Amino acid sequence: MSKLDNLLIKTFSIEQRQSKTGMLVIFFDKFIKIVKNFLIFLIIPMINDFDIVFFIITILITALITAVITFIDFKYFTFQFDFDKNDFIIKKGFFKKTKLSVPLSKIQQINLNQNFIHKILNLYEIQMDTAGSDSKEVSIKAVDKNIALDIKKFTDFLKNNDSKIEIKKTINVDELEIDFFTLIKIGLTSRYFQTLGFIVALFFGALEYLNALNINIIPSFSSFIKSGNFGFVAILIYTVIIIFAVFSSNLISTVIKFYRFSAKKLNNNLTLSYGLISSKTILMSPNKVQVFSYTQNWIQNKIDLCNIVIYQASSSISTSSEKSNDGSKVYIPGANSFDRKKIFQFIYKSNDKNEILIKPNIRKFFVNLFLIGILPSAIFFTLNYFFNFFETINYLVIQLIFIMFSFLISYRLYKNSFLSVSENFIKVQSGFWDIKTRIIEIHKIQSIVIDQDIWYKRLNLADLTICTAGGMIRFSFIDFNKLKLITDNLIYKVELSNRSWM
C-alpha cells in the first residue's frame, strides 16, 4: 500500500469522533424526532387556547434537553478499524455502553446520505447495511466528506482484498446517467395506481384527522354526495383534478428523489448516487443481489423506458418493517432496454433469455374475473337494491363500465403472465398495466413451496412459490405435471451448485 494509505491506517486504528459541526445535525435530528413524537400532545391542548409564552418555554426546554443528550451522544461515540481482525468497531453510550463490531466481509453496502443540514455543513451520514440474523444496522450520523469517502474506500478495499490491477480498472468506468428529461418522462408515466391509492388514502386520512379535531366536514361531504352532483360535467372536472394531482405528485417526487441519478462501476461493485434535497450514495455488490426486477407499462414500452428495482439480501425480512426493508432495494428509474441489458450483464455476467415458456391455465382469467368483476358487482347490486344509491339508469351505466373494465383487467392479467426457465435463471412476468418482470438466479433460491387447493387437484393445477433472501415470487395456475418437473429441476440445481447465495 502507498504512503497515504499508511497514514490513513494510522488514523483509523485509533478511535475517531464524528465531526464537531456534526453535533448540529444530531441535534436537529433528535429535536425533530422528539417534536414529531410529542406533537399531538402539544397541539390538542393548544387548539382551544393558544398561549405563546407557554409554547416558547416548551420549545426551549425541549431544545435544552436535546442539546444535553446530543452532547453526551457525541462525546461517547467513537468509531475505528481493527485491521488485525478486519472489523469495523463502534463504541457508544454513556449509561449503557455498547460496542458494536462488524466484520468487514459482512458489510453488504455502504450508503452515504445527506439531508438538508448535512448539505449546508458539507457532512455525510454513513450507513452500513449488514446481512445475517445477528446484525444491527450501523450508522454514523455526521462525518466530514473526506472521512466518509476514506471509510468507503477502505471498506471497499479490505472487503474485496483485490490486487491493485483491479483498482486500475476503475479508470475505464462504465457509467450510466439519467438526465433530467428522462426523469420527467419516467415521472409522467410511472406509478399511476399506487399514487392514486395513496392520494385516496391521504384524503380519507385527512378527513379522519379533521374529524378527530372536531372540525367536522363529513356532513357537508356526505350531503354533497347525496345531493346527486353526479352530472357529466362534474365527473369530468373531478377526473381532471385527480389526474392532475396524480401526474404532478408523481413528477415532483420522482425528480426530487432521483435528481442527477448516476450509476458507476467501481471495482466489482456498482455505485449509485442521486437526490435533490437529500442526496444518497449506495454501494451495491452483485453477489448480494437476489432478485432483479423491472416494470414497464404500455406507454413506457413505446418510449423504451423501464423502472429497475434490484432486491438484495436483507436481514430485515424476518422483522419485515417497511422502512428497513426499503434499504435493501435499489432503484434505477428510467433505464432504456440497452441500459437494462448492460446492468443485467454486469450483475450476472450473462444475458437473460427465455428458454422454456409456461403460460398459466385459462382458469386464471376466470378466477380473476370472478374476484375483480362478478363478486364486487354482486355486492354492489345487493347494496343498491336495498339502499338505492343510484337510479336504475345510472346504476346500469356504472355496472356496465365496471364489468367491461374488470374483463379487460382480468384478460390482461392472464395474457401478460408467464414463467420461464433457462439454464441459470427463472423469470416471472405479471401485471395488467405496469408489467413487472422478476428474474432470479437459480442457485439463489432458498426454498420452494407448492400450493394446491382441493378444487385444483381435480383440474391438475397448482401454484409455485420461490423464496430468496430478497423476497419471493409466486406463479399460479400451472399444470401440475410441468410444475413438478420444474420444481425437481430447480431443487436439483440448487443442491448441485457450489455457488454461495450471497
Added chain:
Amino acid sequence: MKNSFTNNKILKENIPQVEQVELSKIEDKYIFIMLINRTIWFIISFIGCVIISNIEILDNYSIAIYISFIVLFILIFSFTRISFQKKKYAFRDHDLIYSSGVIFTSTTIIPYNRIQHLAIHQSFISRIFDLSSIQFYTAGGSYTDISIKGLSKEDAEKWKEFVSAKIEKLKK
C-alpha cells in the same frame, strides 16, 4: 406441445422426484395436542362470541351468531383427523420436505445447503405427551420456514443430528 416441452435439455427428467418420495406421518399422540389446541381456541372464541352477541345492535342476531359459531367449530373439529393425517415429512439426502393442509395443501422443500439454523421446541402441552417440534430456518423469510410438529423427542434429536451433520459436511 408436450413433447417439445419435455425433450428440452434444460429440464431433465431422470432426476430425483419429489412426488415419488414416501412421506412419513407424525406421531399418533399429536392428534391429542391438536384437539387440546382446538378446545382452547373454542373456549377463547366462545367468550368472544358471548361478548359480541351482547352488543346492543347485534342483539337480534345473537342466535344466528351462536349457530354459525357452533357449525364452524363442528367443522373444524371434524377436520382434525384429516388435518392430522395430512401432516407429513421426509428427509432426503439433500433436502427436506414437509407437506400439510386439508383444503389448501402446501408442500415446502428446503435444501440442506440453504438452512441457516435449526431449533427444537417443546411446549407445555407437548411435554405431557413427550413430543417435540423441530424448526428449520432459511434466509427466505418466515413464510417458508419448516416446523415439523409432533415428533417424539428421540426422533427430533435424531433428525437434528442428521441435518446438522449434513450442514457441517456441506460447509467443507
